Amino acid sequence: MKRFLVCVLVFILPALAVGVELKGDWVLEKSLISYKVTHPLHHVIGKTTEARGKGICTMDHGQFLVGVPVKSFDSGDGDRDTHMLQITQGADHPLITVVIDFKTRAKKGVPDKVLADLTVQFAGKTVKYPQITLKMVPLEGSQVQVTALIPLSLKDFAITPPSLLGVPINDSVPVQVDTTWKKVTSFDAK
Amino acid sequence: MKIRSFLILIVFLVGAIRSEAQELELPDYQPTLVLADADTSDSSSFSVSDLGFTQADLQSDLSQKDLNTREDMLKIHQILGVVTAVPMWTEFVLGLTTASNVSNGSTDTTLHTTLGLATAALYFTTASFEMFAPKPKNKKKSGNSGIHETLSWIHFPLMIVVPLLGDMMNDRIANNQPLGNLPAVHGVLATALVLSYTTSLMVITF
Numbered sequence: 001m002k003r004f005l006v007c008v009l010v011f012i013l014p015a016l017a018v019g020v021e022l023k024g025d026w027v028l029e030k031s032l033i034s035y036k037v038t039h040p041l042h043h044v045i046g047k048t049t050e051a052r053g054k055g056i057c058t059m060d061h062g063q064f065l066v067g068v069p070v071k072s073f074d075s076g077d078g079d080r081d082t083h084m085l086q087i088t089q090g091a092d093h094p095l096i097t098v099v100i101d102f103k104t105r106a107k108k109g110v111p112d113k114v115l116a117d118l119t120v121q122f123a124g125k126t127v128k129y130p131q132i133t134l135k136m137v138p139l140e141g142s143q144v145q146v147t148a149l150i151p152l153s154l155k156d157f158a159i160t161p162p163s164l165l166g167v168p169i170n171d172s173v174p175v176q177v178d179t180t181w182k183k184v185t186s187f188d189a190k
Numbered sequence: 191m192k193i194r195s196f197l198i199l200i201v202f203l204v205g206a207i208r209s210e211a212q213e214l215e216l217p218d219y220q221p222t223l224v225l226a227d228a229d230t231s232d233s234s235s236f237s238v239s240d241l242g243f244t245q246a247d248l249q250s251d252l253s254q255k256d257l258n259t260r261e262d263m264l265k266i267h268q269i270l271g272v273v274t275a276v277p278m279w280t281e282f283v284l285g286l287t288t289a290s291n292v293s294n295g296s297t298d299t300t301l302h303t304t305l306g307l308a309t310a311a312l313y314f315t316t317a318s319f320e321m322f323a324p325k326p327k328n329k330k331k332s333g334n335s336g337i338h339e340t341l342s343w344i345h346f347p348l349m350i351v352v353p354l355l356g357d358m359m360n361d362r363i364a365n366n367q368p369l370g371n372l373p374a375v376h377g378v379l380a381t382a383l384v385l386s387y388t389t390s391l392m393v394i395t396f
Contacts (some may be wrong), residue, residue: 052241067241069248076396082326085250086257094248097238186277 020183021140022062022110028053029143029182033068035136035152037075038170046075046084055100055181062114064100066179070122086158088123097121102134110138118150124156142183150175251326263323264273268394270316277392282384289373297363299393306353313349313387317342334393341390348383352376 017042031051032178037044050072054065075081085091113136118129128152137145152175154161161168253258281302288302331339355376362369 050247052243054236054240063236065236065238065241067238067243069243071248071250075333077335078331079335079338082252082257083261083264085252086254086261088252091250091252091254091257094250095238095243116250 020110020142020144021108022057022104022106022144023059024183025059025186026055026057026144026181028066029180029183031066031177031179033175033177033179035073035173035175037173039164040167041164044075044077044080046073046081047076048072051179053179053181057104060103060105060118062100062102062104062116066098066100068096068098070094070096083162088157090123092182093122093124095121100134110136110144112136116148120150120152123159125157126158139180144181144183146177146179146181148177150177212255251328252324256324260323260325263319267319267323269318270312271321271391271394274309274312274316275312275388277305277312278384278387281305281309282380284379285377292363292369292373299360299363303356306356310349310353317346337393338390341386341393345383345386345390348379348386352380352383355379 018083028051030049031053032047032049032052034045034047037046048068051066051068053064053066055062057063070088071081071085071094073081073084075084097120100116101119102114104111104114114134115131116134118132120127120129129152132148132150135147137147139145152173154169154171154173161171163169236328250257284302284305292299330336355372359369359372360378361367362372
């Protein structure tokens with residue numbers, strides 16, 4: 001009987017654990033999105049956890065939409081955040097949207113990474129970032145963690161870099177994305 | 191017993207495989223995304239409105255025009271703030287010299303008084319550009335700008351008290367009255383003013 005239970009544990013449990021398939025409908029469960037501003041005198045990191053998103057995956061194709069309110073970013077300084085809102089025209093364009101589009105050859109389970117084309121709408125401009133690596137890690141409960149680094153540039157969005165003592169910040173403002181997506185049977189909101 | 195165990199195992203495995211096979215049989219559909227267009231009515235596509243953001247989630251406390259005005263005013267505040275530091279430190283050093291001269295019997299404090307008034311005028315002009323700039327209602331002061339504002343609660347009243355004490359001393363010097371502790375108090379408060387002001391300049395970033 002003990003041998004039987006061992007067999008059950010060895011064969012059945014892995015079969016149950018493998019459950020997550022990319023194919024299906026997904027909603028953004030939680031997220032941490034942060035931008036990093038670099039100036040010769042200091043670094044600033046602004047974070048938000050208020051992103052929302054939905055996506056659909058077929059057998060070989062995934063399309064996702066993520067939205068983040070500009071004003072939700074917190075850099076640890078209220079005045080700086082208001083300044084960020086001003087230079088990014090956050091009052092007129094309050095939402096950053098990111099469309100993620102990728103193809104995958106993974107027939108089963110979740111691939112370790114995929115190359116996705118990102119279309120970012122921000123500060124009234126639309127910029128495409130092709131072939132961005134999305135790293136994927138399957139989690140418990142039909143969830144997948146997706147991380148990415150978006151090489152955002154201020155010039156791309158016609159944003160004038162703010163300056164300190166006459167020295168502007170670096171044009172490159174990399175955005176680190178750490179998201180957890182949950183598979184759903186259907187979109188309730190739709 | 192072995193056969194029965196084997197059969198049960200087979201049943202479990204087949205069950206697991208079947209459930210996976212059912213998952214693979216999901217209908218294949220082609221999603222259509224309509225992006226960043228909240229007015230879309232196509233039921234088969236995502237739009238920003240599907241994400242469920244409310245007006246309150248997105249609306250800024252200030253309009254873009256007010257944000258721009260605020261930014262312009264704070265830029266002037268920053269520039270004037272740095273400019274004001276120059277006469278303030280000069281006035282501080284001049285104050286030490288004037289105190290020394292007065293203790294040696296001089297009654298001429300004109301230069302110190304004039305530069306003091308000019309510094310005060312510059313200071314309050316600088317402050318007004320921050321005080322009258324449009325402010326977000328729900329934004330709390332935090333980080334370095336929070337420290338900057340806290341320090342203003344020290345140097346702003348000092349900027350009123352220190353010149354008043356200087357004026358009182360001028361009257362006493364002009365009337366040949368004893369100064370008592372006034373020079374010491376004036377000096378200590380002026381030092382606190384210069385240090386708190388300089389610190390509030392140094393903590394601010396873009």
